[in-house]
Amino acid sequence: MDMKVNKRQGQFLNDTINQWQQQQLIDTQQAQQLRHSYDVISFDWKLLAVYSFWVAIACFILSVILLIADDYLIALISRIINTPASILAFISAIIAAGLFYFGVRRRQRYPQKTVSNEAVFFFGVLITAVTSVFLSHITIALHWRESIFILLPTIIYLIVGIQLRSVLVWLFALIGIGLLVLTETSYLAQDHYLFWGMNIPSRFTIVGMLIISASVALKRHSRLLFLQESTLFMGLLYFFNALWMLTIFGNYDSLSAWSHIKQIELWGWSVTMLLVTLSAIYYGIKNNNPLIRAFGIIFLLLCLYSRYFEYFWGTLHKAVFFAILALSFWIIGSRAEKIWQLGNKN
Template identity: 80%
Template structure:
C-alpha cells in the first residue's frame, strides 16, 4: 500500500530523493521506485477531522450552556440540587468511567479512527472534573484545601493518560499540574502571592522549565516516548508565556506596587527573553526541532512588539521602528545564509 503524505511532506521527499540521485547515492531506477512508494494527497482530511471534532465538542459545551438558560432545564437543575453531593459525585464518576470505557472499546474496534477516539476520552476528562466539583460539596470534603480538588482529577488524568496511551488525557494532566502547583503555592505563600520570593509568572516559568526537563527524560523511555512531543509543547507554552508576562509585570508582589514602577526597570527580563528565544531558534535549527524553533520565533516577535508599544509608541515613528526590525532580521538572515554556505563546502 502506498504511503499517503501531504503536499509539504511530498515536496520534502521529492527534494531528498533528487539530492540522493544527484550525489549518486541511488540510481534512476531506485529513485523512481522511491517516488512510487508514496502518494501526495491534495487535501489533509485528517486535519479537517481534528478541527471538526474540536468544533463538535465546543458546540456540545455551548449547547449545554444554552440549555441552562431554558426554564425546563432550570427546573430540572433545581431538583438535582436537592440530590446529595455524594450521590452526584458517584453518578458523575461512573459516567466519566463509561466514557473512558467506550473510548477504549471504540479504539479496539476502530484503531484507525484516532481523532474520534480521543474525542471520546475528552468527555471522560470533562465529567471527571465535574465529579471533582461535586466532591468538593460533600460533607467529608468541607475542610479540604481547594487545591486537592485540582490534584485528584490531575492524578486521575496522569494515570489514565499513561494506561490508555492517550496524548489528549496527558495534556489535561499537565495543565492540571500547573494549576495545582499555582493553587497550592498561593495557599502556602504568606500573602497568597509571593512563594519563595516568586510571583505567579515566575512560578509558571519554573513549572514550564521542569516540564521541558520531563520531556527530555521521556526521550529515553521507549514506553512513554509517544508523550514526549506533547509534554515539550506544554512546557514551552508555560515557560514562554510566563516569561513574556515577566517582561511586562516583573516579579512584584502586587499590582499596586507594579503600577508605580517604570517599564524601563524591567529591561532585564526583556533581555533574558530575547536571549532565550534566540537560543530556542538556534536549538530548533541545529537539531531540526520545528516545535522549539516556532516557539522561539513567535515569542521573540511578541517580545519585540511588546517593547515597542511600551517604549517607542509615542516617540519613534512606526515605519522607522519596523524598518529597524526589518534591517536587523535581514542581517541575521544574511549571516545565517553565509554560515550555511560555508557548511555546505565542507
C-alpha cells in the same frame, strides 16, 4: 498499499528523490519506484477531522456553559431532579469510567480513527472534572482546600494518560499540575502575590523548567517515550508565557506597586527573554528541533513587539520601527546563510 501524503510532504519527497538522482545515489529506475511508492492527496481530510472534532467539542462545552448560565433552566432541573451531590458524583464517575472504557474498546476496533478516539477520551476527561466538582460540594462542610479537588482529577489524568497511552489525557494532566501549583501557592501565600519571593509568572517559569526536565527524563523510558514531545510542548508553553509576562509585570507583589513603576525599569527581564529566545532558536536549529525553534522565534517576535508598544509607540514612527526589525532580521538571515554555505562546502 501506497503511503498517503499531503502536498507539502509530497513536494519534499519529490525534491529529495531528485537530489538523490542528481547526486547519482540512485538511478532513474529506483527514482521512479520511489515516486510510485506514495500518493499525494489533494485535500487533508485528517486535518479537517481534527478541526471538526474540536469544533464539536467546543460547541458541546458552550452548550453546557449556556445551560448552566440559564437560571430558569437550572431551577427547573433542580425541581425535576433534586438529587444529592453524592449520587451525582457517583453517577458522573461511572460515566467517566465508561467513556474511557468505550474509548479503549473503540481504539482497539478502529485503531486508524485516532482523532475520534481521542475525542471520546476528552469527554471522559470532562466528566472526571465534573465528578470532582460534585465531590467538592459533598465535602464543603469539611472546609477542604480547593487544590484537593484539582489534585484528584490530575492524578487520574496522569494514570489514565499513561495506561491508555493517550497524549490528550496526559496534556490535561499537565494543565492540572499548573492549576494545582497556582491554587496551592496562592493559598499558602495568604492573599499575597508573592510565594517564596515569587509572583505568579515567576512561579510558572519554575513549573515550565521542571516539566521540560521531565520531558528530557521521558526519553530514557521507552514505554513513556510517546509522551515526550507533548510534555516538552507544555513545559515550553508554561516557561515562555511566564517569562513574557515577567517582561511586562516584573516580579512585583501587587498591581498597585507595579502601576507606579516605569517599564524601562523592567529592562533586565526583556534582556533575559531576548537571550533565552535566541538560545532556543540556536539550539532548535543546531539540534533540528522544530518545536524549540518555533517557540524561540514566536516569543522573540512577541518580546520585540511588546517592547515596541511599551517604549516606542508614541515616539518612534511605525515605519521606522518595522524597518529596524527588517534590517536586523536581514542581517541574521544573511549570517545564517553564510554559515549554511560554509557547512555545505565541508
